[in-house]
Amino acid sequence: MxxxxxxxxxxxxxxxxxxxxxxxxxxxxxxxxxxxxxxxxxxxxxxxxxxxxxxxxxxxxxxxxxxxxxxxxxxxxxxxxxxxxxxxxxxxxxxxxxxxxxxxxxxxxxxxxxxxxxxxxxxxxxxxxxxxxxxxxxxxxxxxxxxxxxxxxxxxxxxxxxxxxxxxxxxxxxxxxxxxxxxxxxxxxxxxxxxxxxxxxxxxxxxxxxxxxxxxxxxxxxxxxLHDNHDLAMKELIRIVRDTCAKKGKIIIPSFAIERAQELVFYLHLLTDQKKIPVVPIYVDSPMASNATSVFRVHPECYDDSVNEAFLKHHKNPFGFNSLIYTTSVEDSKALNKKEGPMIIISADGMCEAGRVLYHLANEISNPKNTIMIVGYMAENTLGRRIFEGQKEVTILGDKYEVKAKVEKCNGFSxxxxxxxxxxxxxxxxxxxxxxxxxxxxxxxxxxxxxxxxxxxxxxxxxxxxxxxxxxxx
Known part of the structure; x- marks a missing residue:
């Protein structure tokens, strides 16, 4: 053999x-x-x-x-x-x-x-x-x-x-x-x-x-x-949210709809409860992220002890709180572009190659009040990699845009x-x-x-x- x-x-x-x-x-x-x-x-x-x-x-x-x-x-x-x-x-x-x-x-x-x-x-x-x-x-x-x-x-x-x-x-x-x-x-x-x-x-x-x-x-x-350690990543997240909110800007977070989106919601929930970040609207603008969050609820066999305790013992939902809104319809997604900041938008695709995040980037990347927050790996030749590497001009959906928004890299969430x-x-x-x-x-x-x-x-x-x-x- x-x-x-x-x-x-x-x-x-x-x-x-x-x-x-x-x-x-x-x-x-x-x-x-x-x-x-x-x-x-x-x-x-x-x-x-x-x-x-x-x-x-x-x-x-x-x-x-x-x-x-x-x-x-x-x-x-x-x-x-x-x-x-x-x-x-x-x-x-x-x-x-x-x-x-x-x-x-x-x-x-x-x-x-x-x-x-x-x-x-x-x-x-x-x-x-x-x-x-x-x-x-x-x-x-x-x-x-x-x-x-x-x-x-x-x-x-x-x-x-x-x-x-x-x-x-x-x-x-x-x-x-x-x-x-x-x-x-x-x-x-x-x-x-x-x-x-x-x-x-x-x-x-x-x-x-x-x-x-x-x-x-x-x-x-x-x-x-080597990744940033957890404490440093949390401090960076607090700083980025506070700084952008002070400018009344929008934080666009390209995120994989599975795990990363739920993890970010978990952290933002925690920081809001601890009053370490201001109370601002947080939108998860990804139908798949919304659906994936529902899948999380039916698989407690995968949870660590802290989430298991929240869900099973105290009946709390780590993926839902007052500041959080899950958008599913195209109309609701488009409406975010007309709303004034401050706000946080978590949207897929994580590498900025497809999905609703492209439309948010097209609308917000040229506004210096805004922040594009990179929280995960960006493969070669992707739009996400080009933004991550600091290109001053990028092509989104066939049109060229000047990158004036602040680009922040936070690799502690990998x-x-x-x-x-x-x-x-x-x-x-x-x-x-x-x-x-x-x-x-x-x-x-x-x-x-x-x-x-x-x-x-x-x-x-x-x-x-x-x-x-x-x-x-x-």
Whole structure:
């Protein structure tokens, strides 16, 4: 029996996570995510995705972010009918994310088609999939709770452990040829997906009590960076809110609709109650964030102790308070542009490549009273990265805008562990059988820096996974 692996995405880059391990002539895929970044380039990569569907036995989904689940409906559309394994919360989150992606694609096709017709240009672009494909993909998801073992093939066993990244996120512990009587003959693969951070609100810390793996596929998004600590991040948030409100400006926060939006609401609620920030209207302008917040309410199995206590013991809602308004309709969203500040608007997409945040940026980015607050990772070639890097002029929805709003960067809210936190996690888990660490899900400069940090911490057998290159496990 041989085990061969190949990464079709998130190799020497961050998005499009798709990793395959092959047992003889059978394939198993870890995640099936969309590429995100420069629109044309990402679209081409997503359209060129193709594999041997007849050999694909199952897909294992680590969590519900678009760059991990966004191409599952493409598999379904092409006729694949196998099982997709995920935690219950990930199943619900992924369903929301896929449906939202289908709606955005449909909207983009309509909007860009109108633009092309106005200019007298030909337009042939079509969505990758529609809502029916998303429903079909969701119906193929088999729910597997944390710390429960399941055979997904006669010789392959899967167990999920909490990754502490977003609601339902999981480390996928895969055991090939499991034999309780001869564990030394097993091959154990641990796919981290995305690793969360300790002491974050809402969800638990990343799990450390797992069987010792032979190989770890380790994310490296922040492989050469350190985050601000929690206390500093909170002080920065207080300062930014106070300063912008004093100018009667608007704070636009591009945010992923899942986890980051709920976490920001949680913190703003806390700071408002403590009277550390003024009472101002806070708008969560994202239908998916509103829907995701509803999903949070039905998955208490993922909460940390503090949120569990608030929800289950005191019946308080950490995601709803007097200053907070969830907008769902397009009309309500447009009305925000006419309202005077001060106010806070949390809106998706987190990388500023789609969604309602584009319209808020177009309306507010040229006003010096306003603040654009960057709270998460921005992939290369995205509008968010261009704003983050301080470009003085940006293109939004086809038009150029001068950046006069203040751009604030607050990386203490990242849901990804930095290199120090990942090394700390590695030292806490059982690495007695560890043969090699494979670095995935990171830009090459971050991975090269991380490899050096790992070597200094005593982890010397580390390999950066190249894209589209098959290799055999020793």
């Amino acid at each position: 041989s085990i061969k692996c190949i990464s079709l995405g998130a190799a020497e880059e961050v998005t499009g996570s798709k990793h395959i391990f092959r047992i003889d002539d059978r394939m198993f895929m870890i995640d099936c995510g969309s590429f995100q970044g420069k629109r044309k380039e990402s679209d081409e990569k997503n359209r060129n995705f193709d594999i041997d569907h007849d050999s694909l036995e199952a897909v294992i989904l680590t969590h519900g972010h678009l760059d991990h689940c966004g191409l599952l409906p493409v598999l379904t559309r092409k006729g694949w009918r196998g099982n997709i394994y995920a935690t219950p919360a990930t199943r619900d989150i992924a369903n929301l994310v896929m449906m939202d992606s289908a709606r955005i694609q449909a909207h983009d096709a309509e909007f860009l088609g109108k633009q092309a017709r106005k200019k007298g240009e030909k337009f042939s672009w079509k969505p990758l999939y529609d809502e029916n494909d998303c429903v079909a993909a969701a119906n193929q998801i088999i729910s597997l709770s944390y710390n429960r073992k399941m055979f997904i093939a006669p010789d392959v066993q899967l167990e999920f452990f909490d990754a502490g990244h977003i609601l339902g996120s999981a480390f996928a512990n895969v055991t090939v040829n499991p034999n309780p009587k001869e564990p030394e003959k097993e091959t154990r693969l641990l796919f981290t997906g995305d690793i969360g951070r300790k002491c974050k609100p809402i969800i638990r810390n990343p799990a450390i009590d797992m069987p010792a793996p032979d190989y770890i596929y380790l994310e490296s998004t922040y492989g050469n960076k 849901a990804h562990a930095d290199y120090s936190e990942m090394i700390e996690w590695l030292k806490e888990i059982d690495t007695s059988r560890l043969k090699k660490i494979f670095l995935i899900h990171g830009e090459l400069d971050q991975q090269e820096g991380f490899k050096q940090h790992l070597a200094e911490a005593g982890f010397n057998n580390v390999e950066i996974v190249p894209p589209d290159t098959e290799y055999e496990l020793e």
